[in-house]
Amino acid sequence: MDFKKAAKLGSCLSKDYAEDLFRLLITYESISASEAASRLGIHIKTTQDLLEDLQSLEILKREEVYEGKRPYFRYSLIVKEISFSVDLTRLNVVEKVADSRLRMKIREIKNAKARFTTSRSNDYISSVVIWMGEGRDRSERKFNLSYPQGKFLFHLPFPTAEPVTITEIMTKAGVDKNNIPEIIDIVQELIELNVIESSQG
Amino acid sequence: MYFSRKQRHEFSITGFIPAITCIVLYALAVIFVGPKAGIAVAGVFFILYSGFSIWIFSRTGNLSYIAAALFQFFFGLFFLTHPKLSVIWSVDSKISALILLMCVASTIWLFYLFFKKRAKWKGREVFELASVSTEPQPDGFTDRPRPAGRTDYTRSELSSFAKFMRSHLIAMPYFENERIVFVPVKMDDSFSYLFSPEKFRQKRSWIAFDFHGNITVNISKIDYLGYKEELSFDLLCENMGILFIRFMEYYRKGEADRILYELDEVGLGLTS
Numbered sequence: 296m297d298f299k300k301a302a303k304l305g306s307c308l309s310k311d312y313a314e315d316l317f318r319l320l321i322t323y324e325s326i327s328a329s330e331a332a333s334r335l336g337i338h339i340k341t342t343q344d345l346l347e348d349l350q351s352l353e354i355l356k357r358e359e360v361y362e363g364k365r366p367y368f369r370y371s372l373i374v375k376e377i378s379f380s381v382d383l384t385r386l387n388v389v390e391k392v393a394d395s396r397l398r399m400k401i402r403e404i405k406n407a408k409a410r411f412t413t414s415r416s417n418d419y420i421s422s423v424v425i426w427m428g429e430g431r432d433r434s435e436r437k438f439n440l441s442y443p444q445g446k447f448l449f450h451l452p453f454p455t456a457e458p459v460t461i462t463e464i465m466t467k468a469g470v471d472k473n474n475i476p477e478i479i480d481i482v483q484e485l486i487e488l489n490v491i492e493s494s495q496g
Numbered sequence: 497m498y499f500s501r502k503q504r505h506e507f508s509i510t511g512f513i514p515a516i517t518c519i520v521l522y523a524l525a526v527i528f529v530g531p532k533a534g535i536a537v538a539g540v541f542f543i544l545y546s547g548f549s550i551w552i553f554s555r556t557g558n559l560s561y562i563a564a565a566l567f568q569f570f571f572g573l574f575f576l577t578h579p580k581l582s583v584i585w586s587v588d589s590k591i592s593a594l595i596l597l598m599c600v601a602s603t604i605w606l607f608y609l610f611f612k613k614r615a616k617w618k619g620r621e622v623f624e625l626a627s628v629s630t631e632p633q634p635d636g637f638t639d640r641p642r643p644a645g646r647t648d649y650t651r652s653e654l655s656s657f658a659k660f661m662r663s664h665l666i667a668m669p670y671f672e673n674e675r676i677v678f679v680p681v682k683m684d685d686s687f688s689y690l691f692s693p694e695k696f697r698q699k700r701s702w703i704a705f706d707f708h709g710n711i712t713v714n715i716s717k718i719d720y721l722g723y724k725e726e727l728s729f730d731l732l733c734e735n736m737g738i739l740f741i742r743f744m745e746y747y748r749k750g751e752a753d754r755i756l757y758e759l760d761e762v763g764l765g766l767t768s
Contacts, residue, residue, distance in 0.1 A: 405636065407638070413640075417704060418712065450643055453638055454635060455635075455636030455730045455731070
């Protein structure tokens with residue numbers, strides 16, 4: 296199961312009323328949202344959302360039925376047990392970034408709305424504060440950096456300098472290859488927030 | 497070599513404040529008490545100011561402040577003790593003549609140092625030299641420091657280089673555990689530096705030499721806005737680093753005079 300599906304399932308199962316709902320589902324051949332809501336004493340919309348989520352996860356099936364001319368759904372269980380596993384190694388981006396993203400040329404973007412704070416020793420960046428929005432809606436987002444990330448950003452080319460590949464910056468900064476994933480992570484985040492600009496090398 | 501000016505011309509009356517204060521006090525004393533009282537007030541002011549000059553010498557090690565202190569002290573003493581001018585206590589005319597001689601001698605020394613630019617705070621020259629061959633390129637400013645390279649030196653060489661830079665008013669050193677940070681001070685910023693060096697450095701440009709040979713440059717927004725145009729910020733920081741590395745190399749080779757020569761060659765005025 297991919298991480299997003301697992302997260303959705305986890306969210307469904309963590310509801311206070313989830314166990315009671317499953318008890319109803321296993322007891323009834325099929326049940327509507329209003330029937331379940333009245334049995335559990337919760338709002339019909341809350342019940343409906345949970346049933347829809349379980350249906351999208353292929354734990355329930357739904358069937359459209361009519362009461363007079365009014366259509367509604369009845370839900371029934373299609374599984375007798377739930378088990379899932381998540382492969383965390385797939386989250387590691389080292390393999391993917393080893394070739395293409397390390398060749399990406401980057402530099403600080405012009406007029407980036409960011410403030411770089413240096414460490415006490417002034418030889419690495421300890422945090423980046425990024426301003427987002429305008430006027431009253433303006434907000435700050437602060438990234439506290441790991442030491443390798445801070446060393447890397449300390450050597451990030453200035454806005455008027457020639458862009459340099461991530462590999463070259465890592466070499467200049469003396470950052471170990473084991474830190475590639477966290478470097479790529481912060482670079483991608485700062486690209487999305489318009490602090491760093493990139494071009495393919 | 498001809499240098500086109502890249503910094504804005506700034507006029508500040510900070511340097512004239514002591515002279516203006518002295519004139520005002522003298523005038524007030526003359527108006528409310530009499531001419532001799534005016535001279536006595538000026539004399540006391542000069543002597544007190546010589547103490548201030550010695551304090552600046554203790555902070556910078558710059559000889560011109562000793563010359564200024566002697567000049568102020570002897571002039572003050574002359575005003576206070578001259579048989580015809582004094583209202584406090586007068587001395588023998590021969591002693592007064594000797595004091596006058598000392599006044600003249602210290603004045604000549606002070607003028608010599610002044611015209612040789614030994615009394616000049618050279619921050620503006622430093623920024624001019626860093627901007628040579630830097631072309632305009634807008635929107636390049638960032639408040640990050642920039643690694644500016646490496647050079648070789650020992651800890652003791654760095655310390656003596658720092659003393660040299662301080663005593664010639666090129667850049668004021670701040671001694672830290674792992675490095676020495678140099679802050680160039682312009683003529684009109686000298687009082688801000690002297691009265692509050694820690695506060696002064698917070699918003700100013702600096703060049704740091706750590707004890708492993710790494711040089712880092714940070715050009716502040718205040719100093720960057722001091723240029724008439726938006727210069728290529730990256731190149732400006734790089735040039736600043738190269739300039740200080742060159743100064744260090746001159747110093748290590750025993751050619752420190754070349755640093756002063758290079759700064760004088762910029763050709764800025766004696767009070768700018």
